[in-house]
Amino acid sequence: MDQLPVEVIGNILSHLRAARDVVIASATCKKWRQACCKHLHTLSFSSNDWPLYRDLTTSRLEILITQTIFQTSGLQALSILMEDVDEFSASTVIAWLMYTRETLRHLYYNVKTTPNVNILELCGRHKLEILDLAHNSISGVEPNYQRFPCLKSLSLSYVSISALDLNLLVSACPKIEALELVNPEIAMSDAQVTVELSSSTLKSVYVEAISLDKFILEADGIECLHLKDCALEVFELIGKGTLKHFKIDDVSVIHLDIGETVENLEIVDISNFTIIWPKFYQMISKSSNLKRLRLWDVMFDDEDEVVDVETIATCFPQLSHLSLSYDVRDGALHYGLQGSSCLENVVVLELGWTVINSLFSHWVEGLLKRCPNLKKLIIHGVVSEAKSEEECLILANFTTSMIELMRRYTHVDPHFKYE
Amino acid sequence: MTQLDRLSVYHWLNAWCIKPVGGALVRQEPEYILLALMGSPLKKIMLCSSEKEIFSVEEQVMVQHSVIINNMIEDGSYNHEESKIPLDCVDSKTLKKVIDYCTHHTHHHNDNQEDLEAWDAQFLNVDSNGLYDLLMAANYLEIRNLLDLIYGTIKNMIKGKKIDEIRRIFNIKDHGFTPEEEEQNRKEYPHFY
Numbered sequence: 001m002d003q004l005p006v007e008v009i010g011n012i013l014s015h016l017r018a019a020r021d022v023v024i025a026s027a028t029c030k031k032w033r034q035a036c037c038k039h040l041h042t043l044s045f046s047s048n049d050w051p052l053y054r055d056l057t058t059s060r061l062e063i064l065i066t067q068t069i070f071q072t073s074g075l076q077a078l079s080i081l082m083e084d085v086d087e088f089s090a091s092t093v094i095a096w097l098m099y100t101r102e103t104l105r106h107l108y109y110n111v112k113t114t115p116n117v118n119i120l121e122l123c124g125r126h127k128l129e130i131l132d133l134a135h136n137s138i139s140g141v142e143p144n145y146q147r148f149p150c151l152k153s154l155s156l157s158y159v160s161i162s163a164l165d166l167n168l169l170v171s172a173c174p175k176i177e178a179l180e181l182v183n184p185e186i187a188m189s190d191a192q193v194t195v196e197l198s199s200s201t202l203k204s205v206y207v208e209a210i211s212l213d214k215f216i217l218e219a220d221g222i223e224c225l226h227l228k229d230c231a232l233e234v235f236e237l238i239g240k241g242t243l244k245h246f247k248i249d250d251v252s253v254i255h256l257d258i259g260e261t262v263e264n265l266e267i268v269d270i271s272n273f274t275i276i277w278p279k280f281y282q283m284i285s286k287s288s289n290l291k292r293l294r295l296w297d298v299m300f301d302d303e304d305e306v307v308d309v310e311t312i313a314t315c316f317p318q319l320s321h322l323s324l325s326y327d328v329r330d331g332a333l334h335y336g337l338q339g340s341s342c343l344e345n346v347v348v349l350e351l352g353w354t355v356i357n358s359l360f361s362h363w364v365e366g367l368l369k370r371c372p373n374l375k376k377l378i379i380h381g382v383v384s385e386a387k388s389e390e391e392c393l394i395l396a397n398f399t400t401s402m403i404e405l406m407r408r409y410t411h412v413d414p415h416f417k418y419e
Numbered sequence: 420m421t422q423l424d425r426l427s428v429y430h431w432l433n434a435w436c437i438k439p440v441g442g443a444l445v446r447q448e449p450e451y452i453l454l455a456l457m458g459s460p461l462k463k464i465m466l467c468s469s470e471k472e473i474f475s476v477e478e479q480v481m482v483q484h485s486v487i488i489n490n491m492i493e494d495g496s497y498n499h500e501e502s503k504i505p506l507d508c509v510d511s512k513t514l515k516k517v518i519d520y521c522t523h524h525t526h527h528h529n530d531n532q533e534d535l536e537a538w539d540a541q542f543l544n545v546d547s548n549g550l551y552d553l554l555m556a557a558n559y560l561e562i563r564n565l566l567d568l569i570y571g572t573i574k575n576m577i578k579g580k581k582i583d584e585i586r587r588i589f590n591i592k593d594h595g596f597t598p599e600e601e602e603q604n605r606k607e608y609p610h611f612y
Contacts, residue, residue, distance in 0.1 A: 001551045001589040008558055012577075015570040020611045021578050027604045028585045030595035056610060064610065 006031055010039020017042050017079075018049035019068050040072045044079035044108075054084040061085065062092045069096055077106035087112040097122040105150075110134035110157070120146060120169070134158050137185075141165040143172040155180035162187045163195045170197050177201060183209040225258070227251045248273060262287045271296040277305040290316040294323035297354060306332045309370050310339030320345050322371075325352030325380060328363045337366040346371045352380030356394050361401035368409055378415045464492070465503035466518070468511040473503055476518050477525075484521040486561035508559055513552040516542075520565055543572050547590070 004012075013022050013036055022043060026036035045065050047053050053061060065080065078100055093113045101124035109119070112135045119136060125146065130153045137160035151173040161169075163186050170176060176199055186193060193211075198218040205217060205224070211231040218238040224245040225237065232253045237243070241261025250272035265287035270280075275298050284290070293316065295307060307324065322343065326332075349371055353360050368374065379402070384391065406414050463475045481488045491497045491504060506514060520542060527535065545553070550569065557565040577585055586594065596604070605612050 001547050002591055004551065004554070004589075008554065011566075011570060012573050015574045016577060018578075023608050023611050024580075024582055025577055025585055027601075028582050028589070028594060029591045032591075052610065060610075064608070067607065 006035045007039050009035035010041065013040050014042040017044040019043060019045045019065075020050045023068060037071055038073060041074065041076040043069065043072060043075055043077070044081075046079055046081040047083045047085075048081070053082065058085055058088065062088055066092060066095060069099060074103045075100045076103055078104060079106075079108040081108055081110050085111050087114045089113075090115050090117045093117050093119075094122060100124070102127075104128065106130040106132075108132040109136070112136060126150070129153070131155070134182075137161065138165055138169065141168040141172065143168045146172055148173045149175065151176055153178040153180075155182075156184055157182035158185070160185040160187065163193070167196055167198070170199050170202075173199070175201055178204045178206075180206045181208070181210060182206075186210070186212065227253075245269075256283075258283060263289060265290055267292040269294040269296075270298055272298070274299045274301055275305075276301040277307070281311065285311075285315050288316065289318055291318055292321040292323075293319060294321075294350075296323060296325045296352065298326050300326070303329075304331055306336040308336045308338060309343070309367065310341050313339075313341035313343050313370065318345055319343055321348045321350075322346050322367075323350035323352075324367075325350075325354070327355070328353070328357065328359050330359070333359050333363055333366065337363075337370075341370070343371045344373060347373060347375045348378070349374055349376070350378040350380065352382075354382045356381060356391065356398065358394055358397065361398050361405070364402070365405055368405065368412070374409070374412050376413045376415065377409075378417065381416070381418045383418050464488075464497065466514060467503045467505045468509055468514045469507050470511045472511040472514075474511075474514055474518055476522065480518075480521045480525045483525055484560075484562045484564070486563070488560065506556075506559070509556045510552065513549075513556045516549075516553060517556050517560065517562070517565070521562065524564065539568055543568065547588070 009032055013025055013032070016022050016025060022036060022040065026032045045053070045068075056064065061082070069075065069078070078096070080096070088111050090113050093109075094117060097107075097117075097119065101122065104124050105127050106129060107123055108130075109132070113119075116137055118138075118140070119133060120138060120141065123131070125148050127150055128148055129150050131148075131151060132153075132155040134157035138156070139162065152175055154169070154173065154176060155178075157180075161184060166181075166184070166186070170179065179197075179199075179202055186195060188194075192213045194214040194216070195210075195212055196214075196216045196218075200220045202219040203221055203223045204226075205219070205222060206226045206228075207215075207230060208228040209230065212233075214234045214236075215232050216234075216236045216238065217225075220240045221242055222237070222239050223242055225243060226245075226247040226249075227235070228247075228249045228251070230251045230253070232251070234255045235253050235257070236255075237258045239259050241259060242264055243258060243262065244264050245267040246258060246265060247267070247269040248271070249269075262284060263286060265284060266289055268284055268287070268290060269292070271294070275295070277300055293312070300306075307326075312319065312322070349367060351360075351364055351367065364377075364379070368377070383395070387395075402414070406412065462478045464478045464481060466474045466476060466481070468474065478492065482492055483489075488504065497504060509517070523538060523542075524535075527538070543550070543553075550572070553565070554569050554573075557569060576588055580588075585591075594601075
């Protein structure tokens with residue numbers, strides 16, 4: 001092992017990533033020191049890696065990071081993710097970015113910088129492939145001379161940016177594939193808060209904790225769209241029907257439009273949402289390639305509406321995973337289980353309750369009958385801390401019915417998850 | 420059709436820019452499926468260790484994992500009928516293990532993650548010298564996933580350890596620093612030490 005070539009040692013140190021480990025390892029001998037100086041390509045300063053970072057004062061930490069970075073050359077990936085630091089000073093951050101700008105491909109940085117630093121201006125635009133920024137602000141984007149020809153993945157968390165700048169930034173990345181926006185602070189010039197983004201290369205978009213009047217996304221190649229904890233009046237996806245994976249979680253949106261052509265949808269995951277069933281059905285009924293459908297903790301706008309198995313079976317013959325959790329009422333049971341079409345390809349069935357009622361086990365039984373090739377059944381239940389006698393009785397009855405049921409369906413593997 | 424030998428089939432497919440990956444074809448028109456069946460993935464290539472021992476292995480397996488071997492086959496410098504690929508820096512014991520790794524991962528790539536990880540852990544249950552040999556071989560043959568696996572293992576061996584412990588693991592007898600230099604190292608990063 002003492003004969004390893006210096007480049008290989010550089011790779012070993014790069015896999016170590018964490019600055020403390022890299023510094024210690026490079027102090028073992030001159031060859032390792034040299035590997036650190038000339039062949040280290042990945043370096044990370046993360047409060048998760050080494051808890052003792054928080055014992056240092058901010059200026060001491062700045063010096064530590066500076067001297068470690070300055071001993072390397074050709075760094076390709078730099079992570080500075082410090083949870084307990086309020087802010088770094090602009091001059092130090094500028095030094096780090098300028099030192100690495102020629103070779104840096106991945107930058108992860110989540111510390112507020114004072115005074116504000118134009119990170120887009122400073123970091124090497126020509127090679128940057130991944131930019132992951134948090135707690136900073138971006139302004140004055142000039143797409144004409146500020147282009148990011150290699151940027152594939154952009155993630156902005158708790159970043160202050162105007163809607164216009166966000167639009168310009170996305171258009172300045174001709175190869176962008178993944179976009180992540182978490183709790184952005186979107187400054188608007190007029191009363192209506194609208195974000196419009198357009199990219200023909202975007203494949204995956206994740207938006208969390210955003211509150212807007214209008215969000216319009218034009219993405220001809222999009223495959224994966226995930227909205228979480230958003231409050232929107234209008235969300236519109238303009239595309240060419242390439243969407244494969246659509247997920248919304250705890251979103252309130254008045255007008256949702258994911259386009260006419262949805263033939264490529266494979267996964268639809270809706271949770272904590274109020275569904276207007278006819279509209280929703282119209283949206284996804286043409287997705288005959290659907291493989292996974294999850295409607296979890298959903299409510300129906302019209303209390304009499306149900307998700308009926310007959311519709312699911314006829315519209316989605318390729319369905320392999322079905323997850324349903326909503327308030328099962330008499331109506332749901334009766335109308336929902338009407339018909340005789342089977343879900344031939346469903347191998348995993350997940351059913352859940354938030355408040356258990358005596359109809360639940362009948363519902364489980366009814367669905368089991370319609371899944372002849374089922375392999376796994378997962379029951380999710382919410383059990384309240386203070387259990388009333390009635391609830392205990394219902395739970396006991398449910399347990400009994402499940403045991404009886406599983407005796408008849410021996411080819412199905414049951415799992416229970418209670419929270 | 421039956422007159423066509425495997426090499427011609429391969430070049431034919433290549434000319435149509437269809438890359439057989441792991442035995443499957445990108446396009447699935449009947450003619451291509453027929454060709455795939457004809458050019459069965461059991462075609463073997465010969466690898467020659469530094470000890471001049473010859474190992475016969477499925478071409479698909481090595482092409483999938485080793486960038487070097489893939490390039491050799493692609494640019495036609497490997498003649499299936501006659502030649503063997505000489506690997507002068509890999510001994511027989513290590514070459515056998517590398518072939519083992521590639522073969523398992525090709526044939527079991529649909530297994531679940533836990534099973535594969537368990538197999539990998541067992542595979543890397545070797546001594547320091549063995550690990551070195553595997554690392555050098557994987558580096559030379561440019562086998563990305565094996566390299567990542569080995570680097571990951573080495574990382575776990577070093578992470579959180581003290582300098583003396585690391586020196587022992589890597590058999591570093593002469594570190595080359597003067598006592599003043601060692602003292603300087605300590606002073607530079609008092610917090611890390």
